[in-house]
Amino acid sequence: MEYHSDRFEDFSLLIFHDEKLLAVLPANKKGNEIHSHQGLSYGGLVVKKSIRIKEYTQVFQALLLFLCENGIATLNLKALPKIYNRTIADEIDYVAFLTKAQTYRSDVYLVIDNSETYKPNRNRKRALTLAENRNIAVREDENYKDFWNQILTPNLNNRFGVQPVHSLTEIEKLATVFPKNIKLFNAYQDDELKAGVVMFLTETVAHFQYSSGSDDRTDTAALDILFDEIIRKYADKKYVSFGSASEENGRVLNEGLAYWKESFGARASVQNFIKIETKNYSELTI
Template identity: 35%
Template sequence: MIEVRKYLASDKDAWDTFIDCSKNSTFLFKRDFMDYHKHKFDDFSVVVFDQHKLIAALPAHSIDSQTIASHLGLSYGSLILQKDEKLQRILLIIFELLKFLRSLEIHKIIFQEFHQFYNTIPSDEVVYGLHLLKAELNLRQIVSVINLQDRISYTKNRRRNRNKALQLGIMVKEVSEFDEYWNEILIPNLKERYNAYPTHTLQEITQLHDSFPENIRQFNAYLNGKIIAGTTIFESRNVARVQYNSANQLGKQSGASDLLYSELIESVFKHKNYFDFGTSFDSDCMNFELLNWKETFGARAFSVDTYEIKTENYQLLMNYLPTESVMESL
């Protein structure tokens, strides 16, 4: 018998263990990552059990009294599932989940898709479920991704800049502290170019690194011992993702970023399936200058979609479920 309820703090260990062994998740769904910004988001995560065993989890937060989202404070969302779950059973889980939310007078879910290339095994059952539910597509973006096992060559400019950086003696190092990069490169650049600040404060990124030291990594480029460029990488099982990328004027002119990413792509993360440069959108508008820069490294597009799901549409799944499951649920 499937049981659905809201997440409780006492579920933390079971949740985190489940995230580690599911087929469509990364460390971003761990509670220590989600809860670092709990002051910004009113958590509305949901757990699904079968015979007291956790079989699905929805990382989510409230938008208003009738709307939740999965999860706008993260790079992606999803309904997290066990590796061995099959299509019809997943449709049943979605059915019970939406019925539960409807009983709480939640009428709508803003649902971010999980990025397909992060999956450990095929996991598009939820996407098929969205189709059956007549979910409405309300946002489509792209992320720029390099297939590390079948790479497209860099452009001539990227290779030339990398060689220039090598000739100048620029060094790339992994560091365990974020102060230098945040204070000398990232914050000044974002302030000057966009009048903005990093999503994570220095204190927050340090706290997250302390919780996930193997997943959150900082790489800096130096000239004569002075930092001139850097990048913060979120590493998961199959993917290395660029969370922050920035260089000062000397870093841009010297080819420091070209050397930095060449080393990450060709050496540090060459064993991964993908290198994810993330999106190139400013306020939902494509930044083609940024996109073109990523594509010169051989990155190409994956689409990432956000849907609106009406919880009342759970009934549309009834014809796709085993008869006995529907009867138990009524």
């Protein structure tokens, strides 16, 4: 979180029992509300793998009590999509029920489950054949500058009027700090950059963080073959995540985007955003 720490009022918390660290909450403060850190894609209480449900509930009660006593009215959590868990870990669902949490946003994520056979549909297969005939070559690359300046930023600006969440300087810094977790793949036709993808990698998930193609991407199918090769490359991961296909805080499904991701065999998963009133800490006495 350090590279953009100037944008947030940090309020990250450590929860102890005596001198033993039990949990961590990366968070920032806005007014009388706490957010599981808004500079992170996902958030929530980070706990040890072996935590028991009673202990988890006690930890969460201590967290809410501390916030309530310090004038914080609401805790907002961006729940971790369950594909990122290394084991079954649904304690937060139980705590949300007990504390009368409100789900105020629900984003649709499209995900390939690698326990099933990878099977793109007929449209994608036709595009892959086209790309092969156009001599599109995929490379693991460090050419963030050209992808950012020539393809990604212009496309986002022209189509949506927005900039990438990360600047070129930020993504290059993050890729340097986390070389095993952030990788760039570019697609070239006769050494001309046609498309690019930035992957964020965890133990369980290969996630398409950024993807974009040049204006002739339909003619060359460069983005199709780029996705196909990456999906095959990370077949050892439990999941390949295509990211969100919903807009306006989850209330509108981008049907075209959803279909394109589903055409590779992706299925819907959900990331919930929940709001908990800290005064409800007393509901966790079990």
